[in-house]
Amino acid sequence: MAQAGEFLAYGRQDIDADDIAAVVRALQSDFLTTGPEIDAFETEFARWTVAGHAIACSNGTTALHLALEALGVGEGDVCIVPSITFMATANAARYCGAEVQFADVDPDTGLLTAETLEAALERTGDRAKAVLPVHLAGVPCDMESIASIARKAGLKIVEDSCHAIGSLYPDGSMVGACRLGDAATFSFHPVKSLTTGEGGMITTESAELASRMARMRSHGIERDSSRFVREEGAHEPWYHEMPALGWNYRLPDINAALGRAQLARMGEFAARRRALVSAYRKGLAPLAPLVRLPDDPAGSDPCRHLMNVLIDFDAAGISRPSLMHALKARGIGTQVHYIPVHTQPYYVRRYGRMNLPGAQAHYARTLSLPLFTRMDEADVMRVCDELGAALRA
Structure with missing residues (x-):
């Protein structure tokens, strides 16, 4: 309970003794980044959302960027984005070199609808590559109708779920399960329902997409010898390759430890x-x-x-x-x-x-x-x- 007369901000994190203890344990461990807390957080988050795979990253914006890049969005493509959203949803498309077609929304809910998606598609033509429905405030869009239109148009679907951890679709499935979309992205900023301080996550059912995003979040580096271009490199224990450009979008173990403690609550x-x-x-x-x-x-x-x-x-x-x-x-x-x-x-x-x-x-x-x-x-x-x-x- 907030204290009597306390200023009530529009949003605030909820940190308890277990969260603090989890961060202290991470600080006292051998790994402050790219360590075991990341794998554990991803496994537990995938289990929570009932998704096949989860990929942790530095924030919700990098989650959007990784998802679009991994899906092949690039120059010459257009991403359809509802205008009522945080600007990162549109900016992520521009980071990939794609253009943005802004879609209108329901005037009451602020959500993308089947009708506003169809109108945006008519303006875009055959350059449309992806649509990014935004579950504004945590309220899910009508993904059944949006996905039906998107699939007919050959669009990739990245659900901006940065507000929506814990939300359920009408069929009872969890937002992030990716039953209808290619990927879903989450933000763990302090005002969100779950926080890691700063942090993000992408969920997907595709093992190949998950592998690509995990590689791209760490400079595009490949360490799986079965994927090496230079075969003799497999015998060199220090060897790794960069088959494609990537970024430093990693989440530190300290943040992941906080995320795991928060996810338990x-x-x-x-x-x-x-x-x-x-x-x-x-x-x-x-x-x-x-x-x-x-x-x-x-x-x-x-x-x-x-x-x-x-x-x-x-x-x-x-x-x-x-x-x-x-x-x-x-x-x-x-x-x-x-x-x-x-x-x-x-x-x-x-x-x-x-x-x-x-x-x-x-x-x-x-x-x-x-x-x-x-x-x-x-x-x-x-x-x-x-x-x-x-x-x-």
């Missing part, structure tokens, strides 16, 4: 977040229709990373900055997720101005309220009461 974290969201739904109900939390897609069971509500600022007679300042004065932190990426100066210079009404409508109304596992239902009611008071004032 992930069931507890997910249950707490779901309970807090349920409390928010009750607490926000009296503020409707000025404030509302859209319903989750039918059958899905999100483990929310963000409490991103919709507020009719015009009807409330208050601007978003004014409301955010008023809430901060009352001890309530807020944030906006996200500025539509297609409006960022870099992308406007590259592609010109675009009209994506769903993204603009979502952005105009969204505000993220506090949501972290050290909160309890009394904290939620405090947020709702202060929000109501600030709107009335």
Whole structure:
């Protein structure tokens, strides 16, 4: 529980004595990086998501980059990215030399839909190589309909699941299981549901894709003698090869140790977040229709990373900055997720101005309220009461 009167940030990590002890053990071990904690974290994460393989890396952005590169995305290709996301989703395509086609989103949920994907495909033509559905706030997209369209168009699918560890699809499978996508990426930034300080993970069902990403995260170095180009190198114990360019995207063992300790508590974290969201739904109900939390897609069971509500600022007679300042004065932190990426100066210079009404409508109304596992239902009611008071004032 947060302390009475404590400032409630929009997100905060949850570190306990077991997490600290795990990091201390890693610090006292022989390996601070590329050691046994990495293999163990990957094995345990693959088991948690029920994925075939998991590849740890330095953060969620490098996870996206590795996945796209391993899938062969490059110059001449186009990746379809929803405009409501953190800019890393689009930037990862540019790191590969590919162009970005921004897709519109549902104006309420901010999610990519089958309809907005089809519209983006029509604008892209046969250059489309991949689509990156974003499970915004931890709420899963309708992957059945998105995957159906993507497969017909020959698209690779990389699910940006950086918000969605612990979320379930309507069929009960875990986000990250890659039942419909080629890969899923995760971020372990401190405000996420699970943290390693900084860190990321990619899951996939493809052993070949997993091997390629593991090689690319460490300068592209190959140590498997069966893959060597120079056969005599197999007899030289120091020998290794770099068949393709890679990067230093490794995750240190210290971070992985923290991730393993956090993953052991992930069931507890997910249950707490779901309970807090349920409390928010009750607490926000009296503020409707000025404030509302859209319903989750039918059958899905999100483990929310963000409490991103919709507020009719015009009807409330208050601007978003004014409301955010008023809430901060009352001890309530807020944030906006996200500025539509297609409006960022870099992308406007590259592609010109675009009209994506769903993204603009979502952005105009969204505000993220506090949501972290050290909160309890009394904290939620405090947020709702202060929000109501600030709107009335």
